Amino acid sequence: MSYILDALNKADKERKQSETPASKTIIAVEPTAQPNTAWLMALLVIGLLIILWFVFQPKETVKTVAPTVATIAPMQTRLKPKPKPTKRESTVQITSTFTSIKPQEIQEEPRAIPNIMGLDQDIRNRLPAISISAHVFSDNAAKCMVIINNQVLREGDYIGEGLRLTDINQDGIQLNFEGEPFTMKTKGKWPLY
Numbered sequence: 001m002s003y004i005l006d007a008l009n010k011a012d013k014e015r016k017q018s019e020t021p022a023s024k025t026i027i028a029v030e031p032t033a034q035p036n037t038a039w040l041m042a043l044l045v046i047g048l049l050i051i052l053w054f055v056f057q058p059k060e061t062v063k064t065v066a067p068t069v070a071t072i073a074p075m076q077t078r079l080k081p082k083p084k085p086t087k088r089e090s091t092v093q094i095t096s097t098f099t100s101i102k103p104q105e106i107q108e109e110p111r112a113i114p115n116i117m118g119l120d121q122d123i124r125n126r127l128p129a130i131s132i133s134a135h136v137f138s139d140n141a142a143k144c145m146v147i148i149n150n151q152v153l154r155e156g157d158y159i160g161e162g163l164r165l166t167d168i169n170q171d172g173i174q175l176n177f178e179g180e181p182f183t184m185k186t187k188g189k190w191p192l193y
Contacts, residue, residue: 113174113181116190123180127190128160130175135186137170144168 116124134147145154146168158164159175167174172185184190 113183115183115185116188119177119180119182123177124190127177128163130159130163130184130188130190132173132184132186132188135168135172137168141168146173 116127119127130148132146132148133150134145136143136145138144141155145152146165147153148159148165151159153159153165155165155168162178164176165173166176166181172183172188174181174183176182
């Protein structure tokens with residue numbers, strides 16, 4: 001029995017010694033070799049080439065064979081001759097191939113918008129009085145406003161008969177009078193006297 005106890009104690013001591021960090025053995029695992037994928041890539045390329053060859057292969061054309069004299073003769077007997085056209089049917093209709101261009105489709109070079117002094121004298125004489133007393137500009141168009149003739153106005157508002165505020169920008173305003181656009185600086189006045 002003491003032999004068994006001695007053997008158990010000896011095995012226990014060996015087990016404890018093998019668990020100590022200094023005596024731990026490092027088992028090196030040899031990395032597994034990467035599978036050779038070159039043959040797989042070659043197969044894929046060959047398969048792709050075969051598919052492309054089938055896709056871009058020229059289509060077969062249908063060849064027509066000229067009918068022989070034996071087949072033409074029976075066909076001619078079945079065809080009825082066309083009646084000769086009457087004078088009404090022989091008139092020729094000529095249609096125009098010209099297309100009309102709408103004025104909106106013609107693109108003109110944009111012309112510079114003149115200031116109020118660049119307008120024709122006739123237009124300036126018909127302009128109502130304009131007095132800009134305040135000008136607020138913002139990147140947000142909803143916050144832009146001007147006070148003209150003691151009225152708070154925003155883009156698109158009418159100032160008077162035929163005179164419309166079309167744009168509020170950093171340097172001033174743009175107006176349109178009877179289809180003629182023009183600009184005015186901030187704190188501007190018309191007529192000048």
